[in-house]
Amino acid sequence: MKMPILKCRKGETDDEENSKEIDREIKQWIKSYNEAIKLLLLGTGESGKTTIIKQMKILHVQGFSASDRAEKIQFIRQNIHESIYDITSHMPALGLELQNFSNEPSRQYIMRCGPQGPAEFDEEYFDHVLKLWRDGGVKESFRRNNEYQLIDSAEYFLDRVDLVARPDYLPSDADLLRCRQKTTGIQKIEFKVKVPKSMQGGVQDFWMFDVGGQRGERKKWIQVFEGIHAIWFLVACSDFDQRLREDLSQNRLKEALELFEDVWQSRFLLEAGLIVFLNKQDLLENKIKQGKSIATYFPEYNEYKAAGDEYTRTRLFIRSMFADVTTRKRERKKMSTSAEKFIVLEGNKPRECFFHFTTATDTDNVAAVFRDVHQIILKQIFSSMGIF
Numbered sequence: 001m002k003m004p005i006l007k008c009r010k011g012e013t014d015d016e017e018n019s020k021e022i023d024r025e026i027k028q029w030i031k032s033y034n035e036a037i038k039l040l041l042l043g044t045g046e047s048g049k050t051t052i053i054k055q056m057k058i059l060h061v062q063g064f065s066a067s068d069r070a071e072k073i074q075f076i077r078q079n080i081h082e083s084i085y086d087i088t089s090h091m092p093a094l095g096l097e098l099q100n101f102s103n104e105p106s107r108q109y110i111m112r113c114g115p116q117g118p119a120e121f122d123e124e125y126f127d128h129v130l131k132l133w134r135d136g137g138v139k140e141s142f143r144r145n146n147e148y149q150l151i152d153s154a155e156y157f158l159d160r161v162d163l164v165a166r167p168d169y170l171p172s173d174a175d176l177l178r179c180r181q182k183t184t185g186i187q188k189i190e191f192k193v194k195v196p197k198s199m200q201g202g203v204q205d206f207w208m209f210d211v212g213g214q215r216g217e218r219k220k221w222i223q224v225f226e227g228i229h230a231i232w233f234l235v236a237c238s239d240f241d242q243r244l245r246e247d248l249s250q251n252r253l254k255e256a257l258e259l260f261e262d263v264w265q266s267r268f269l270l271e272a273g274l275i276v277f278l279n280k281q282d283l284l285e286n287k288i289k290q291g292k293s294i295a296t297y298f299p300e301y302n303e304y305k306a307a308g309d310e311y312t313r314t315r316l317f318i319r320s321m322f323a324d325v326t327t328r329k330r331e332r333k334k335m336s337t338s339a340e341k342f343i344v345l346e347g348n349k350p351r352e353c354f355f356h357f358t359t360a361t362d363t364d365n366v367a368a369v370f371r372d373v374h375q376i377i378l379k380q381i382f383s384s385m386g387i388f
């Protein structure tokens with residue numbers, strides 16, 4: 001990326017005219033800056049990258065059209081089937097039985113559909129799903145879903161079977177945000193965002209790239225590393241008690257830590273800003289409320305000292321594990337900003353990593369985080385021009 005060189009730095013002189021001139025130049029730069037700010041979403045599978053892309057569509061593009069929504073009905077119904085099929089088919093391995101034996105024909109019906117689903121999502125099909133979802137044995141299997149693989153939106157959609165079954169069903173934004181489709185390949189979304197007045201105003205183009213996070217997809221990532229201004233690294237914090245879909249011997253949160261270390265150390269990404277989204281805070285909080293402890297999987301937690309309730313301490317502990325990756329064998333300085341900021345000195349070159357706690361399915365939360373992150377990215381670009 002070529003940056004225009006400004007004649008002098010803001011703040012070097014009190015001369016009002018000169019200062020106005022600089023302001024004009026910055027505004028001009030924003031206007032004439034025809035290269036978009038390029039953001040790349042990285043993270044393991046199911047960490048929430050595509051959900052962030054959907055939020056950008058809602059917040060900065062026109063949102064979803066009726067035809068976009070209609071297109072997703074089949075995927076949402078497929079999510080329902082995948083959920084009920086996985087929950088029910090794992091019951092024997094978990095030593096669980098149906099609580100109500102009269103639901104046995106429904107279990108057999110769903111098993112006969114196979115993982116691919118029914119030929120038709122008709123009334124009969126949804127009746128069987130509803131009967132099973134109300135069964136205590138099925139609920140117990142759902143409660144133990146960290147012992148097998150289940151999509152995160154299972155409960156959300158199974159609680160809405162009545163609605164999704166209706167012939168006139170059209171998904172809401174919340175439904176679209178919950179719909180799970182694995183990403184393969186690389187996708188790009190372009191949008192414009194107003195630059196805050198405090199940052200000289202104007203409009204800025206953004207390009208955001210989404211990639212698949214599962215192991216088999218990661219070899220494609222390098223294709224989009226060139227010219228990236230900032231990486232948003234997504235972590236599913238609720239993953240702490242789950243195993244990786246691609247490798248059942250690996251803990252999902254450990255996989256995220258190892259992947260983050262690779263990204264942080266990648267020589268191709270040294271110039272890019274790094275922002276970590278500690279995502280799925282809602283699911284993390286639920287798990288802690290259910291009495292699950294991260295200490296079972298990360299015994300270091302027992303020695304971790306922080307104030308607050310169990311959920312607060314858990315999320316701070318997760319953040320500390322990621323922050324440690326950025327500070328290992330390096331100097332660390334903690335700043336008190338709204339986003340926790342760690343400046344790392346590598347040789348003479350400061351490298352920054354910002355951390356945000358997020359719930360990617362919550363549009364208000366993503367909007368607030370985006371505002372913060374937008375400022376961080378602009379400041380980084382302006383500071384590389386010697387303005388801030």
Ligand SMILES: Nc1nc2c(ncn2[C@@H]2O[C@H](COP(=O)(O)OP(=O)(O)OP(=O)(O)O)[C@@H](O)[C@H]2O)c(=O)[nH]1
Binds near residue numbers: 049214234362
């Ligand atoms: N409850 C909750 N669900 C989330 C959150 N973030 C993402 N999800 C859900 O988690 C699932 C996976 O999210 P995706 O955005 O598809 O994950 P991804 O990182 O794009 O996954 P890959 O494409 O496989 O790399 C989806 O069903 C989302 O709705 C969150 O913060 N809270």
Ligand SMILES: [Mg+2]
Binds near residue numbers: 182210212213
């Ligand atoms: Mg995706």
